[in-house]
Every structure is written in C-alpha cells, then in structure tokens.
Amino acid sequence: MNNQPFIRGEPPKSIYPLQTCLPAYRPQVISTWLKQLSSSKGIILCPFGSSPQVVLEAARSGFQILTPVHNPILRFLIESLAKPPSREDLSSALAILASSYKGKERLQPLILSLYETDCPQCGGKTSATSFTWSRITQEPVHKTCRCNRCGENTKGEVSSDDIQKALNFQESSPTHARALTRVVAPDDPTRFQVENALGSYPPRSVYALFTVLNKLTGSNLPEKEINLLETLLLHAFYRCSQPLEPQTKDDELDEFYVEENAWFALEEALDVWCGEEDPLPVTTWPELPPQRGGICLFPGRIRELIPQLKDIHLQSVVMVFPKPTPSFWALSALWTGWLWGQEAAAPLRSILSIKNFDWPWMTKAIEITLSEIHDILPPGIPCFGLLPEIETKSLLAAISAASKAGFKLENIALDPDLLIGETEWISQKGIFDLIISADYREIIRSAGFDMLQEAGEPKHTLSIYSAGISRLVSEGFPGEEKDSDQYFPQLLKDFEDNIAYRQGFLHYPQSENWWHQELKHTSTPQSDQVEQKIVELLVKTNNPVPEQEIFQHIYHEFPSLLTPREGLIQACLESYAQITPDLNFNWRLKPNEDPIRRVQDIEEIEGLLSGIGDELGYTISKKNAPGRVVHLQWIKNGSPNCSFFISASGLLSRLLEEINNSAERRWIILPGSRAGLIHYKLKHNPPLAEIIDQGWGLVKFRHIRRLAEVRGSDILDRLDLDPFQSDSPQLPLI
Incomplete structure (x- = not known):
C-alpha cells in the first residue's frame, strides 16, 4: 500500500441544506485530492450521488463531474446550490407567499396563528417558535417563544389551551389523506411505508405545510418563482420532520421531539440556502459541462448510465460511500410527491419496499455498482473513496465491497476524532494474482498486533479494524465465490471475536482504544513522536504557522494507518503554542516555551x-x-x-x-x-x-x-498538593 497523508480539510463554515440527512461534509478534502491528479482534463465520475456538497466542491475546483442521481430531492439540491438563490430573490418569494390568501386571511398570519400561545415572560400573545412533545403522552409539554411584545426568547411549560390547540389537528383529517395521495395511490403496495414516513410529522405541521403547498400547486407563477418557492418549502419539510428511528440499532429514540413553527422554518431557509458563489454550469446527460468545470446530472441509476460511458474518457472516480438510510429515502419519497406529484415519486417507491435495508444489503449494492464501473475502466485509473461518519460497519462494508468489485486498495487513512475515513484505489484488470488465505482470523489478529507494536501505544477501534481489513483485502478477501449476505455478517463476527480479550487484546471503553497484553512499554510511542515533530516545526519557523500547514506537516510525517488523531495534535499545540490575534488560525510558540527560556x-x-x-x-x-x-x-x-x-x-x-x-x-x-x-x-x-x-x-x-x-521538613508530603490534572491557578495548601 502507498503511504499517503490524511487530508484534514476544514470544518463547514455554515449550515448547509438538509445537513442532518446527508453524509457529513468537510470542505477542501475532495478538492485537495483532485488537485493531485496529473490533469484536470477528463470526466470525474461520482457514482453514488449521495453527497451534493462533494459534487459541488469538485466542480468548483475546475473539473467536469458526471453523477447519476436517482433521488429527485438530491437532484434539486445540486441544481439549486450550483446556482444558489440570492437573499433578495428568496426574500421576494417569501413575501409573495406571505401576502397570498387562504379564503379571506393572509397566509403568514394564518400560519402563525396555528402556533399562537401566551408568552411565558410577559403573558402577551405570540406565535411559539416550537413545541416539545412527549412520545409517551403524545402531547406537547414545553414551548419556546420569541415574543413580539417583550422581545424575549423564553421557554416554559405549555398550558391546557396549548395542548388542546395542538390536539385539534388529527391524523384522520382530509389534509393527511391528501398528503398520502400526493405520493402514492390508495392501492399502492408501498402506501404503508409512506404512511410510516408521514408519521414523522405532527398533524399540525402537516396542515400548516399543505396550507402553504396549496399556494404553489395551484399557481401559475413563472418557473423561477416556482423554484424559489420549492426551495422554501423543501427546507420547511426538512425542518418540520422528526426522526423516524434511532441513528443506530444501539441507540434509543429520544423520549421527546420538537415541533417546529412551519412559518419560521420557511424564514430560516434564507439563512441556509442563499449563497454568493458564482453559478456552476449544470447539464443533463448526455450533454457534458464545459471543460472549465461543471456538473452533468444523469436522472437515474448508475446501471442505466454505465452502457453509455464506453466512449467517455473517465479520468477518475470519486466515491462517497453510502450508508443504509431508510429514513431519508422515505422522507425523500414524501417530499418528492408533495412537490411534484405521484409520477415524480414513483422511482423512489421501489426503495421503500426493500425489507432488509441493512449493511449486508448495502455492501452488495456498493459491490454491484462498483463492479459495473470497473468493467468499463482501463487499468490504473486513480479513485478516491470517502467514508463520512465512519464506523466499523461502514469501514468493513466499503473496503470489502470495492475490493470484491475489482479495485485495488492503495491507501487508507482515518481520524476517529473527525469521524472521516479516506481511501485510495486503482482500477486493475483480471483477478488478483494472490493466494487467498483461509485463515482470515489470524490475519485480523496479526494486523492488529502489528499496528499496536508500530504505534507503541493503544490505538482506536477504527484504526485496528482498518489495519485488519487492509491486510485482508491485500490477501484476496473476500474472493469471488462469496456473496455479501454470507461474508459480511461473518466478517463482522470475525473482527469482534479476534480483536478481543481472549485473543490478548485489552479494551479501554472510555477512549475506545485497544492494547495487547504481550506488548511492552516503549520509550518512543507515536504520541511522543508527534509532540516532538510539532515542537521542532514551531521552533524552526520562529514565525506564526497556519494551522492547516501544521496538520498537513504532521500527516506527512505520520501517513496512512498511522494518522494521529486531531485531539492529540490540538493538545500539543495548546500546550506549546498560542493562536495569533488575527483571524487566520496561525499558531506561534509561546514566549515562555522558547528553548533557551526552558533551559533556564x-x-x-x-x-x-x-x-x-x-x-x-x-x-x-x-x-x-x-x-x-x-x-x-x-x-x-x-x-x-x-x-x-x-x-x-x-x-x-x-x-x-x-x-x-x-x-x-x-x-x-x-x-x-x-x-x-x-x-x-x-x-x-x-x-x-x-x-x-x-x-x-x-x-x-x-x-x-x-x-x-x-521550605520545611514535610516538603516531600506536600509535593502532591498541586494536582497535575489542570493548569488553573490553585492556592498551595500549607
């Protein structure tokens, strides 16, 4: 494997649309990797289309991006953010909406009146920004207000009038029936799944949203105005929905959930969807974007696109490995139907009917997709795979599936603190020229042991598993004969059984780290080496050093599987250096850390x-x-x-x-x-x-x-009176 450094990127500067539904995104990761390519000519294929932000960043870096996007919501998101609306245009659309009428009432005061309550601070009438509901009692228990009268942001318990007002809206209402019919026909076999998805909305939210939506579906506005209103509504759909299920099987659904004020959700869209970036060219297949950079959308599945790519020069493949997210796909079906009707939602209904939307299924889906891509790639095409919100299952699924599809793993680097993994692959023809080992368990154990021995200190579960799966695929795993339904559950079990106490591994749950009982203490663990490298850099430069430059320097010193955690680098910096007063996140050595001063x-x-x-x-x-x-x-x-x-x-x-x-x-x-x-x-x-x-x-x-x-004769007894757990000033106990 190649020892390539981890790319840290930057934290997002602002909230982006549908953020909690999409893969976690760190700016400047994909663009940094793409700039390492020998040329910007040729098409970059993003086969999964699950991360609009990655697609947009790649295109803004000057590359032609081709991505199949089966989900109409994700297509709309890419098209909208490629040419982000101005705040003025979106405000104008909201004003048109606010001044429209339902019957004899203007829409804005009508929607706000649905959430009217007494301010907990001054007692005046105001529209609550949100209500907190109990899943047990199925009633609101608290409210949050931004009072127009006293100007205070307050929280308080709900009154009996608040409860009754909320319960006046029922799931058996005609509005609920219309919300279903916009997505599926009454006799559609997936109607049950759509009903479950609709359950993520409190009945009052459904009434409010469809009262607004009716203004759109019954209008004759120009296309630009319709797109702006769709943007506002999509954001409100997103903000007013509640989790359908826990994030993982190990989690529990919170006892409480929040019902957002639908009108305030519409207003919030102005802060999330507007942008000042230059418009990006967006085309629909087969029309390609200009060579200076842009996005070509294929409105369908990758398998429908593959036969049409044989004459296309693909320079690289960029993958954001997907995770099983049935909740988001269910909500996407709802939102698509609500905005554009049953016909638009039809392609998503097949996904709703999947019974086992789990990791074995996802592993197989990744493998099939990448196998079809690999068949049309010439040998030696560099590929990049991101694992956002990385966990052991997503790590094992992505690496094993891509390897089974024929790609050769060249590098893997990850940071458990940032929860992001980065993999590099190349396409190759033919079966691996390897003798496939049958003793996968021994490979897992030895890879974990070797990593700990090299690091000289405990390492995180994700790092141990990365070492194991990297060595497994280098020796031919999973092979051609096994299906993911068979090998993935066994693969997960093999890791759990072999990175375990009975195999000599010691687990420390507080830090989620592992050590091995046969390993001895070393005088040069990796964390000490990282500290030395950081100090050497700060002393050598004697000038403020940009934070990104420091991190990349350390990542180059400790590449691939040895990537140090962000928390360690940050702890070293805070110990020896200080941030300069400017806003550029530059670090410089503290005056009292000067080597001459420390010798003194x-x-x-x-x-x-x-x-x-x-x-x-x-x-x-x-x-x-x-x-x-x-x-x-x-x-x-x-x-x-x-x-x-x-x-x-x-x-x-x-x-x-x-x-x-x-x-x-x-x-x-x-x-x-x-x-x-x-x-x-x-x-x-x-x-x-x-x-x-x-x-x-x-x-x-x-x-x-x-x-x-x-001084004093008891001085040895007083050495422990200033604990070393903190650097905060303490009075000595004399």
Whole structure:
C-alpha cells in the first residue's frame, strides 16, 4: 500500500441544506485530492450521488463531474446550490407567499396563528417558535417563544389551551389523506411505508405545510418563482420532520421531539440556502459541462448510465460511500410527491419496499455498482473513496465491497476524532494474482498486533479494524465465490471475536482504544513522536504557522494507518503554542516555551531542588538522563531516598525506563502548561497511566517554586498538593 497523508480539510463554515440527512461534509478534502491528479482534463465520475456538497466542491475546483442521481430531492439540491438563490430573490418569494390568501386571511398570519400561545415572560400573545412533545403522552409539554411584545426568547411549560390547540389537528383529517395521495395511490403496495414516513410529522405541521403547498400547486407563477418557492418549502419539510428511528440499532429514540413553527422554518431557509458563489454550469446527460468545470446530472441509476460511458474518457472516480438510510429515502419519497406529484415519486417507491435495508444489503449494492464501473475502466485509473461518519460497519462494508468489485486498495487513512475515513484505489484488470488465505482470523489478529507494536501505544477501534481489513483485502478477501449476505455478517463476527480479550487484546471503553497484553512499554510511542515533530516545526519557523500547514506537516510525517488523531495534535499545540490575534488560525510558540527560556527554567528548578535537599540533609547526586532531562537524586545514608526528573516536554515514556534504577519515591517535574497534554496522553494510554499511578508523581514547576519559598521538613508530603490534572491557578495548601 502507498503511504499517503490524511487530508484534514476544514470544518463547514455554515449550515448547509438538509445537513442532518446527508453524509457529513468537510470542505477542501475532495478538492485537495483532485488537485493531485496529473490533469484536470477528463470526466470525474461520482457514482453514488449521495453527497451534493462533494459534487459541488469538485466542480468548483475546475473539473467536469458526471453523477447519476436517482433521488429527485438530491437532484434539486445540486441544481439549486450550483446556482444558489440570492437573499433578495428568496426574500421576494417569501413575501409573495406571505401576502397570498387562504379564503379571506393572509397566509403568514394564518400560519402563525396555528402556533399562537401566551408568552411565558410577559403573558402577551405570540406565535411559539416550537413545541416539545412527549412520545409517551403524545402531547406537547414545553414551548419556546420569541415574543413580539417583550422581545424575549423564553421557554416554559405549555398550558391546557396549548395542548388542546395542538390536539385539534388529527391524523384522520382530509389534509393527511391528501398528503398520502400526493405520493402514492390508495392501492399502492408501498402506501404503508409512506404512511410510516408521514408519521414523522405532527398533524399540525402537516396542515400548516399543505396550507402553504396549496399556494404553489395551484399557481401559475413563472418557473423561477416556482423554484424559489420549492426551495422554501423543501427546507420547511426538512425542518418540520422528526426522526423516524434511532441513528443506530444501539441507540434509543429520544423520549421527546420538537415541533417546529412551519412559518419560521420557511424564514430560516434564507439563512441556509442563499449563497454568493458564482453559478456552476449544470447539464443533463448526455450533454457534458464545459471543460472549465461543471456538473452533468444523469436522472437515474448508475446501471442505466454505465452502457453509455464506453466512449467517455473517465479520468477518475470519486466515491462517497453510502450508508443504509431508510429514513431519508422515505422522507425523500414524501417530499418528492408533495412537490411534484405521484409520477415524480414513483422511482423512489421501489426503495421503500426493500425489507432488509441493512449493511449486508448495502455492501452488495456498493459491490454491484462498483463492479459495473470497473468493467468499463482501463487499468490504473486513480479513485478516491470517502467514508463520512465512519464506523466499523461502514469501514468493513466499503473496503470489502470495492475490493470484491475489482479495485485495488492503495491507501487508507482515518481520524476517529473527525469521524472521516479516506481511501485510495486503482482500477486493475483480471483477478488478483494472490493466494487467498483461509485463515482470515489470524490475519485480523496479526494486523492488529502489528499496528499496536508500530504505534507503541493503544490505538482506536477504527484504526485496528482498518489495519485488519487492509491486510485482508491485500490477501484476496473476500474472493469471488462469496456473496455479501454470507461474508459480511461473518466478517463482522470475525473482527469482534479476534480483536478481543481472549485473543490478548485489552479494551479501554472510555477512549475506545485497544492494547495487547504481550506488548511492552516503549520509550518512543507515536504520541511522543508527534509532540516532538510539532515542537521542532514551531521552533524552526520562529514565525506564526497556519494551522492547516501544521496538520498537513504532521500527516506527512505520520501517513496512512498511522494518522494521529486531531485531539492529540490540538493538545500539543495548546500546550506549546498560542493562536495569533488575527483571524487566520496561525499558531506561534509561546514566549515562555522558547528553548533557551526552558533551559533556564530547568536550571532554576534544579537549583531549587538541590538547595531544598541540602537543607534537609540529603546528599545531592546528578544522574544521566535521556535528552535534556535533569535527573537529581536525594541520597541519605548512602541510599537514594527519592528521584526528581526535571523536563520541559511531555515525553513521559522515555523517563519511565528509569523505573528499575530509580529510588522508591519518584517525581517528574514539568511546566504547568503540559497539564492538558499529559492528561490527554494518560486518558488515551491507560497502560502508561497505570505505570504512573504505581509510583510516579507529576509536579509543576510553579509548585516547586512555592515550596522553595516556605521550605520545611514535610516538603516531600506536600509535593502532591498541586494536582497535575489542570493548569488553573490553585492556592498551595500549607
């Protein structure tokens, strides 16, 4: 495998449309990878079409993107965000909606009146922004208001009038019936699934949304105005829906859910959907976008597109590996039918009828899709696969499915803190020239052991599983003969059975890390190496360094499976550096972390401890120590009584090798600014924490300075009075 660095990207700068329904997105990941390609000429195929944000970023990077999008909601999202509406246009559309009438009432005050309540602060009438409902009692229990009268944002318990007003809306109403009929006919076999999806809306929300929707379906507005109104409505559909099921089988559905004010949801769309980006060309297959960059949408499934691609030059394939999300597909069917009618929703109804929308099914779907793509690719085409919100099941499903489809895994890097995995593949013809091993369990165990041995410290479950599945597919797994319905459940079980205590692996649930009982403590664990590299960079530059540059430097030093966690890098930076006052997230070494200054600090602490020991009648001996550490021993009657290791860094592991040769009482003296970093290391490395607990004390420089001022014969007993868990100032207990 190639050792390619992890691409961190950036956190999203703002909320994007349908955010919680879509794969998690980090800007600048896909564009950074695409820029590594030898040329921007040729088509980039995005076969799954599940992440509009990735498609848009790739196109804005100057590439021609071809993506099949079977879901009309996702197609609408891509088309809308490729040419984002201006705030002025969307505000104008909302104003037209607000001033329209239902009967003799204007629409805006009518919708707001549905949520009218008494302000908990001033008692005046106002329209609640939301009501919190109990799933047990099926009644609202709390309300949130933004009062027009007193201007306060308040929360309070609902009144009996609030409850009765909410319960006046029933699921058996004509509005509910119309909400179903817009999607499916009464005799459609998927009507039951559509009814379940409709259950994600409180009855009052359905009435409010369809009161607004009626203004759209019965209008003769220009196409541009209709698109703007559809944008407003889609956002309201999204915001007013509730979770149909827990995120995972291990989770439980919350006891409470929130009913949003439909009109305020429409207004919120202005802050989410508007943008200032230049419009992107968007075409419909077979018309391709211009070479300067754009998007070509194929309104259908990938298998319908594949036969038409044989004469198309595909430069690369970018995959956002999908997850089984039946709730989103059910809501997509609802929203499609509501906006565009039964015929538009028809392609989605087949997905609603899938009985086992689970990981084995998803693994098979990924494999079939990529197999069809692989058949038309020439050898050596580079491909990139993103695993957003990565978990063990999505990791195993994506890697095994793509490998079975014929792609060769070149690299995998992930960060459990960011919950994102990045994989690189190449297309290749023919069957792997490999002898397929039958002992998959031994491969999983040895890969996990080898990773821990190389890292020299515990690693996260996702990292251990990545090492295992990478080695498995390099040796021919899963092979051609097995179907995902057979191999995926067994694959998951094999990992759970072999990365386990009975195989020598030790699990630490608090950090979700693993270690192996046969491995010994090492003096150079990866976290210490990361700390050293960061300090070297900060000292060498002597100028503010952009945060992204620091992260990428570390990722290049520790690529692929050894990618360090963001939390570790952040802890190192906060320990040694400070953010500059500008808004560019630049870091520079703290003034008191200057190497010359720290040498002076060490010499000062050495002098203080020598003086204190001398006053107490000890003989002071200076011993050899690793690096720039000073090792002092207090000796009485010819025997060491205690040892002090004075260090400016957080590199604890190299000091612990002295444990067999040092005295009974041992202390490591460190700057207080290392407290957060040491706490991070001990939390994520329980074996290290256990060694520290068995006979080592951690003391701050400042505490030694305080003790030197007061002295006294009980000074050894007072060394633990300023705990090293925090760098916050504490009064010494004298």
